Amino acid sequence: MQAFYHSQKTRITAVGIALPLAAFALLRFIPAWDFSAWDTIWYTHLVYFYVMAFISFIALVTGLFSNAAFRVPLTARTFFIRLALITIAAFSLLNSVNTPYIFFPEIGDRPLQWSIRIGGLFSAFFFAAATIHWSAIWEKRLLTYRWFIWGIGGLLFVWFTGAIWSYPDLLASLDQSAALIDITLFGIAAPALLWSARHSWRLFQNTKQMIEGRLATALFLLFVAQISQTFGLWGNLSWQLYSFTTLAALSVILSAFLQAFQSLRGLQPARYFAVRGSIFIVGLALVSGELARWLTTGLQRRFIISLTLAQGFIGFIIMYAIVVGLNRLIDERTAALRREQKLRNDLTQLIVHDLKNPLMVMTEGAKLLDRGYLGDLTEQQKGLLQRISQSGNKTLRLIDDLLDVERMEAEAIELQVGPLDLWAVLGESAAYFQVLAEANKQNLSLRLTTRLPIIQADAKLMRRVFDNVIGNALKFSPENGRIEISAHKEAGHVFIDVADSGPGVSPGNRALIFEKFAQVPSTERRGVGLGLTFCKMTVEAHEGAISVMDSPLGGALFRIKLPIVETTADKRPEIRQVERPTRPSITPLQPSQL
Numbered sequence: 001m002q003a004f005y006h007s008q009k010t011r012i013t014a015v016g017i018a019l020p021l022a023a024f025a026l027l028r029f030i031p032a033w034d035f036s037a038w039d040t041i042w043y044t045h046l047v048y049f050y051v052m053a054f055i056s057f058i059a060l061v062t063g064l065f066s067n068a069a070f071r072v073p074l075t076a077r078t079f080f081i082r083l084a085l086i087t088i089a090a091f092s093l094l095n096s097v098n099t100p101y102i103f104f105p106e107i108g109d110r111p112l113q114w115s116i117r118i119g120g121l122f123s124a125f126f127f128a129a130a131t132i133h134w135s136a137i138w139e140k141r142l143l144t145y146r147w148f149i150w151g152i153g154g155l156l157f158v159w160f161t162g163a164i165w166s167y168p169d170l171l172a173s174l175d176q177s178a179a180l181i182d183i184t185l186f187g188i189a190a191p192a193l194l195w196s197a198r199h200s201w202r203l204f205q206n207t208k209q210m211i212e213g214r215l216a217t218a219l220f221l222l223f224v225a226q227i228s229q230t231f232g233l234w235g236n237l238s239w240q241l242y243s244f245t246t247l248a249a250l251s252v253i254l255s256a257f258l259q260a261f262q263s264l265r266g267l268q269p270a271r272y273f274a275v276r277g278s279i280f281i282v283g284l285a286l287v288s289g290e291l292a293r294w295l296t297t298g299l300q301r302r303f304i305i306s307l308t309l310a311q312g313f314i315g316f317i318i319m320y321a322i323v324v325g326l327n328r329l330i331d332e333r334t335a336a337l338r339r340e341q342k343l344r345n346d347l348t349q350l351i352v353h354d355l356k357n358p359l360m361v362m363t364e365g366a367k368l369l370d371r372g373y374l375g376d377l378t379e380q381q382k383g384l385l386q387r388i389s390q391s392g393n394k395t396l397r398l399i400d401d402l403l404d405v406e407r408m409e410a411e412a413i414e415l416q417v418g419p420l421d422l423w424a425v426l427g428e429s430a431a432y433f434q435v436l437a438e439a440n441k442q443n444l445s446l447r448l449t450t451r452l453p454i455i456q457a458d459a460k461l462m463r464r465v466f467d468n469v470i471g472n473a474l475k476f477s478p479e480n481g482r483i484e485i486s487a488h489k490e491a492g493h494v495f496i497d498v499a500d501s502g503p504g505v506s507p508g509n510r511a512l513i514f515e516k517f518a519q520v521p522s523t524e525r526r527g528v529g530l531g532l533t534f535c536k537m538t539v540e541a542h543e544g545a546i547s548v549m550d551s552p553l554g555g556a557l558f559r560i561k562l563p564i565v566e567t568t569a570d571k572r573p574e575i576r577q578v579e580r581p582t583r584p585s586i587t588p589l590q591p592s593q594l
Contacts, residue, residue, distance in 0.1 A: 013217055020245045021224050027238040028231070038235025045101050051243045052096035058250040059089035062257050076134040076142050081215075083153070084126035088250070090157055091119025098164075109234070110171040111164040113178075116242070117185050118160060120226055124189035124196075127219060131199040186230040193223040208492060208563075214256035221249035363392035415541060420457040422487065422494060423448065429466045430485055433474060441479050447486045453494060453564050461538045468531045469498045469558045476502035482553050493544075493561050502555035510548045535560075 027034040037044045063085030066078055097103055098112040134142065142149070164171060174181065197219035204213035225245035232238035366389040369377065377385070430446040437444035473483045481501040488495055505513060514536040532546075539546045544562040551557035 016248075017217060017220050017224070020221065020241055020248070021227070024224070024228055024232065024238055024241055027236070027241075034233060034236045034238045036233070036235045037237055037240055044235075044240070045099050048240070048243055049096050049099040049102045051247055052092045052099070055243070055247050055250055056089045056092035056096060058247075058254050059085045059092060062250065062253050063089060065257060074143060076132070076139040077130045079142060079146060080126045080130035083149075084123045084130065085253075087119065087123045087126060087153075088246075091115050091123070092246070094161060095119070108168070110168065110175075113234070114164050114171060115160075116229055117182065120222075120229065121185050121189050124192040124222075124226070127196040128192035131196050182230050186226060190223055190226055193219050193226065197223065211256045211260050214252050218249040218252040221245050221252065225249065363389050363396070366392065415458040416460065417456050417458055419454050420459050420462060421454050422452040422496070425459070425463055425466060426452075426485060426487065426496070429463065429470055432467075433470050433483075436474055437483065440474065442474060442477055442481050442483060444474070444483045445485070447484060451489075452487055453489060455494060455562055455564055457542050457562065458538075462542070465535045465538050465560065466496070468535050469560070472531065473498050473500035473502070473556075473558070476500065477555065478502065481555075484553060489564065492564055494564055496560040496562070497557055498560075499551040499553050499557040500555040501551070501553040504550060504555045505548050513548065514546070 063082045066082045066085060094115040095112055098115055100109055100112065197216045200212045200216035200219060203209065204216060222245075225242045228239060228245060229242040232241065366385045369385050426446060426448070430444065434444050470483070470485065477483055477500045483501075484497075484499045486497045486499075514532050536546050539560055539562070542562055544560065546558065546560050549557050549559065
C-alpha cells in the first residue's frame with residue numbers, strides 16, 4: 001500500500017511537471033492557438049502585473065524562512081537557496097512594476113524583457129551554487145561575509161533598475177542581438193536549473209526529506225518557465241506560460257515550507273502566521289485594491305494599490321503582535337507544565353525506588369525458601385512461593401516500565417543506536433516464546449518470506465518492544481489459538497507484524513490502548529497500560545510508528561514500522577520461510593508484561 005501511494009504521488013508530480021511543457025509544445029506547433037494575448041486582450045497586462053507581484057511576495061516569504069523549513073542552521077546551501085529565492089522576489093517585483101500600461105504608461109516592453117532575462121540568469125546561478133560541496137574554510141568565509149554579499153547584490157540590483165529606466169537608447173541598441181542574448185542566457189541558466197533539480201532529487205532519495213523532493217519539482221518547473229520566456233513568442237500565450245509556471249514552482253516550494261513548519265516539534269505560531277497569514281493578506285489586498293479602483297473614478301491604480309497594501313501591512317502587524325503575545329503565553333504555560341511534569345517524575349521515581357528495594361528482598365527471599373535453605377517444603381508451599389516470586393518479578397518489570405516511560409516523557413533516555421539484525425532478534429524472541437506457547441497449547445510461528453535488512457536502532461529497547469508485543473499476543477490468545485510473526489520491507493521501511501487469534505481491539509479503542517494507564521472495556525484486552533505505552537514511545541523515538549488493526553487470524557494485528565538505514569555489513573543470504581524456530585543458545589531477555 002505504501003509503495004502504491006508513493007508511485008501514485010510520483011505519477012501526479014510527473015504529470016504536473018509535464019503539463020506546462022506539453023502546453024508550450026502544443027502552442028508552438030499550432031500557431032493558430034498561440035495568439036498575441038499581450039496586445040489583443042486588454043486585461044492581459046493586468047493579470048501579468050498581479051501574478052508577478054504575488055510571485056514576488058511568495059518568493060520573499062519562502063526565502064526569509066528557508067532555514068527553518070530545512071531544519072538546519074545556516075549553511076552554504078541554505079544561504080544560496082535563500083539568495084536565489086530573494087533574487088526571484090526582487091526581479092519579479094521589478095517585472096510587475098515594469099508591466100506596460102499599469103503603473104507607468106510611458107514605459108515600453110524593454111525594461112520588462114531585460115529584468116526577466118537577468119533575473120532568471122542570477123536565480124539559476126545561485127541555485128547551482130547551492131549544490132556545490134563547499135569546504136569548511138570557504139563555507140565559513142561565505143557565512144562570515146554574507147551581509148557583504150547581500151549588500152553587493154542589493155547595490156547591483158539598484159544599479160540595474162536605474163539603468164533600464166535611465167538608458168532606453170542603450171536597450172534599444174541591443175534589440176538586434178536580443179535573440180542571440182536570449183539563447184546565450186538560456187544556455188547558462190537551463191543547465192544550472194536542471195543540475196540543481198537533479199541534486200535536490202538525489203538528496204531527497206538519500207534523506208527522504210520532503211522539502212528536497214518539492215524543491216526538485218520546483219526547479220524543473222523553473223526550467224520549463226525558462227523555456228517559455230526564451231522560445232515563446234513575445235506577448236503570445238506561449239510566452240505567457242512563463243509567469244504561471246513560475247507561480248506554480250513557487251507555490252510548490254511554499255507548500256513544502258508550510259508542511260515543514262507544521263511538523264516541527266518546536267513550532268512557533270508567530271512564524272507560521274508570518275508565512276501563511278502574510279500570503280493571504282497580501283493576496284487579499286491586491287484583489288481588494290483592484291476592485292476598489294473599478295468602483296471609484298479619478299484615482300490611479302498606483303495610489304489605490306499602495307493604499308490597500310499599506311492597510312494590509314498595518315493589519316498584518318496588528319495580527320502578528322497578537323499572535324506573538326499568544327505565542328509567548330503558550331511558551332510560559334508550556335514551561336510551567338514541564339516544571340510540574342519534572343516534579344511529578346521526580347516524585348514517581350522516588351516512590352518506585354522505595355518500592356523496588358523491598359520487592360527485591362521479597363522475591364529473593366522467596367527464591368531462597370523455594371530452594372530449601374530453611375528446610376524442606378511441601379508442594380503446596382512451593383507453589384505458593386512460586387506465585388509470590390512470579391508476582392514480585394511482574395511488579396518489578398512494571399516498575400521498570402514505569403521508570404522508562406517517565407524517562408522517555410522527560411527525554412532523559414538516550415538511544416544507544418547501532419546495527420540491529422532484525423532476523424536474529426525476531427528469531428530469538430520467537431524461540432523464547434515458543435516454549436510458553438507450547439505450554440499453553442498455542443501455535444506460534446515466525447514467517448519471514450523476504451530478506452530483512454540490518455537497521456540502525458537501540459537493540460536493548462527494541463528487544464523489549466518485540467517481547468512486549470509478542471507476549472501480549474500470547475496473553476490474549478486462547479488455548480489452541482494462533483500467533484503469527486511476520487516482517488517485510490517496503491518503500492524505505494521495514495514492517496513487523498504480530499497477529500493473534502484473540503479478542504481483538506475495536507476501532508474506537510485502538511488509539512486508547514497505547515496511552516499510559518489506559519483501560520478498555522472488559523470484553524477486550526485489559527492491562528495496567530504501561531507495556532504498549534513503552535512500545536509506542538520507543539518506536540516513535542526511532543522515527544517509526546506502531547498501530548493495531550484487525551488480524552487475518554480473527555484477533556488483533558500489531559504492526560511496527562521502522563525506517564531502514566542499511567549498513568554495508570548487511571551481506572546475509574536470502575532468508576526462506578521459517579516455522580517454529582528452535583531455542584537459540586544465548587539467554588533471551590525476559591519479556592515485559594502488560
